[in-house]
Amino acid sequence: MVDANLGLLRGEGGLHFIAWGITGSGSFMRESFGVLKRIKEKHGVKITTYMSKAGEEVARMYGILDRIGDISPGNHYEEVITEEVAGASCTYSGRFMLGRYGLLVIAPATSNTVAKIVYGISDSIVTTITSQALKGGVPVVVLPSDVTEETEVPCYIDREVCTNCMECLNRCPYGAIRELDGVPVLDLTRCHGCRVCELTCPENAIHCFQKARIKIRELDRRNIEALRRVEGVTVVDDPDQLEDTIVHILSLPI
Numbered sequence: 001m002v003d004a005n006l007g008l009l010r011g012e013g014g015l016h017f018i019a020w021g022i023t024g025s026g027s028f029m030r031e032s033f034g035v036l037k038r039i040k041e042k043h044g045v046k047i048t049t050y051m052s053k054a055g056e057e058v059a060r061m062y063g064i065l066d067r068i069g070d071i072s073p074g075n076h077y078e079e080v081i082t083e084e085v086a087g088a089s090c091t092y093s094g095r096f097m098l099g100r101y102g103l104l105v106i107a108p109a110t111s112n113t114v115a116k117i118v119y120g121i122s123d124s125i126v127t128t129i130t131s132q133a134l135k136g137g138v139p140v141v142v143l144p145s146d147v148t149e150e151t152e153v154p155c156y157i158d159r160e161v162c163t164n165c166m167e168c169l170n171r172c173p174y175g176a177i178r179e180l181d182g183v184p185v186l187d188l189t190r191c192h193g194c195r196v197c198e199l200t201c202p203e204n205a206i207h208c209f210q211k212a213r214i215k216i217r218e219l220d221r222r223n224i225e226a227l228r229r230v231e232g233v234t235v236v237d238d239p240d241q242l243e244d245t246i247v248h249i250l251s252l253p254i
């Protein structure tokens with residue numbers, strides 16, 4: 001279950017410091033949050049959260065951004081670090097080079113981020129800390145979005161059912177729904193995934209986090225296989241395996 005690569009490049013940092021990289025994937029977004037929250041609660045580790053720009057947006061849409069303080073409350077090594085905070089060069093990279101973290105978890109990882117890691121591209125906060133982690137001997141565990149055909153879609157208004165009563169406009173605490181040509185339109189960039197619209201819609205026309213199926217591209221399959229062969233990286237195939245793998249790494253002697 002645990003990749004044979006694991007351990008070859010283990011860093012010297014204490015395993016009680018974990019870095020968590022979030023990218024802009026709806027697949028496994030809410031499950032990954034659940035795993036990291038349980039790990040923090042059960043194992044008392046400190047977790048720094050690093051978010052790509054898309055990761056920040058998608059985490060917001062799935063209701064995770066407003067709960068991120070449960071995992072990274074803002075103390076030293078428990079910060080939430082965005083692209084805006086870290087800058088283009090990722091000023092926090094030194095932590096990885098110096099082996100401050102015992103582990104970097106990237107969950108969920110978009111097909112974009114997986115492809116970049118495979119080719120050594122580091123132009124976002126998550127791909128940059130991955131490069132630095134691998135150069136600094138910090139093991140990296142990745143949960144790619146494209147290991148599954150099942151995904152979760154953010155909140156949407158079902159036009160077939162909606163009667164355009166506009167009740168949701170008043171209910172949304174974030175002003176994410178506005179009227180356009182007589183119909184309510186949800187602006188996902190302002191949505192916090194709080195589900196108030198879904199719970200209060202009198203017609204039951206709004207749905208959040210419904211399951212949907214997507215096709216996995218052959219290109220993404222190949223990239224995930226290539227990622228499995230990257231030294232220092234362990235690829236996991238579902239959230240349960242993610243949790244087991246992190247727990248296993250935490251149990252290894254430093």
Ligand SMILES: Cc1cc2nc3c(=O)[nH]c(=O)nc-3n(C[C@H](O)[C@H](O)[C@H](O)COP(=O)(O)O)c2cc1C
Nearest residue numbers: 023024025026027052054055110111112113124145
């Ligand atoms: C609601 C939503 C869900 C998304 N889900 C996925 C996904 O599951 N997998 C994926 O590869 N990209 C997904 N994307 C697209 C990525 O966010 C987009 O490719 C982005 O550029 C990735 O950047 P990053 O890898 O730096 O986070 C989603 C986008 C949105 C708006």
